[in-house]
Amino acid sequence: MAFVLLIPSARRKTQWNLYLTRRNEICTPLNRPDFSPNLSGKRGKAFRFTNAWEQRKLGAIVQITMGQSPDGSTYSDTPADYILVQGNADLKNGWVCPRVWTTQKTKFATAGDLIMSVRAPAGSVGKTAYDVVLGRGVASLKGNEFIYQSLVKMDFDGYWKAESTGSTFESLSSDSISTAELYCPSEDEQHKIGIFLSRLDSLLTLHQRQQNGGYLWLENSAKQVCFAIITASGYRSTKKALSDQLR
Structure with missing residues (x-):
């Protein structure tokens, strides 16, 4: 019986060699x-x-709050005001990084909540160490570390991209988030x-x-x-x- 060996391209072999090397370095500890x-x-x-x-709907296990942007006239660069999180630009390395503030308190998230971007790129998720005001480009979820890691994996797998709507600017609705299913x-x-x-x-x-x-x-x-x-x-x-x- 003939044995067939498929050889990938040189570029693909290099990518896999890098992946396997880094995987071993990371997992050895x-x-x-x-x-x-x-x-x-x-x-x-x-x-x-x-x-x-158990397979559960996200909305059945965590509290979800969709953001609502404050009036533009209330924006400020004064750290004494409320921290405003508007989207993925306010998340850095998985955490809220304050850059804009507001004097108006609309929808609110407390320290320890998870923050998800609901507009392009929809699905990016991070955490907040601060009490923050939620703009319309984000939603907050009161979930634990396991929920956070599950959401990160769903984003990595492209789940939220498939769920997002809009031909010009993709976005996630409250319903698409709350009905998302995960195993717990x-x-x-x-x-x-x-x-x-x-x-x-x-x-x-x-x-x-x-x-x-x-x-x-x-x-x-x-x-x-x-x-x-x-x-x-x-x-x-x-x-x-x-x-x-x-x-």
């Missing part, structure tokens, strides 16, 4: 004692999923998975600084592989699932 994926928090005892994951474990397991992925984010940030931001798409790809494995692992311990797939 998962085996260190100080970065243990044992989500139970106890060394030597691997965490196992104990409950079935118990709250306890959400908390543990959220902590693990948050620590992985910190590791990626360190690598980005060391590489001056280079290969960002490769690092994000490696993280999404980790998230997909956790989501699909079910009965297996997270550590075994990761080591099986990423070594």
Whole structure:
């Protein structure tokens, strides 16, 4: 029987070599004692999923607030006023970065809320460390770290781009956000998975600084592989699932 080997282009081979190299660099620390994926928090005892994951609508598990822009005459550059978040331009490295203020309080989000851009590029998500006023280009969600990581993955997978409407300027409606479905474990397991992925984010940030931001798409790809494995692992311990797939 003939054996056929498909050879990719030189450019594609280079891209995959870069991806696999960066993936190994990023995921190697998962085996260190100080970065243990044992989500139970106890060394030597691997965490196992104990409950079935349920498919839930986003609006049924988090409070969603769509933004409403204040009057243009109320905008200011005075930090003593309310911080105004209008869109993706106000999010930097996953966090709200204040640049515009307003004296008018319309729709509001509190520190710790998640902020999602609902206009081009629709679906970008971050967090806020401040109480902020929401412009019409964003929405806030009161969700935990697991919800945040789920939304990031949905954006990475292009889910929100497919859901957005508008031929000139894409946008997301309240209904398209609230009816979006995702799989969720118990709250306890959400908390543990959220902590693990948050620590992985910190590791990626360190690598980005060391590489001056280079290969960002490769690092994000490696993280999404980790998230997909956790989501699909079910009965297996997270550590075994990761080591099986990423070594």
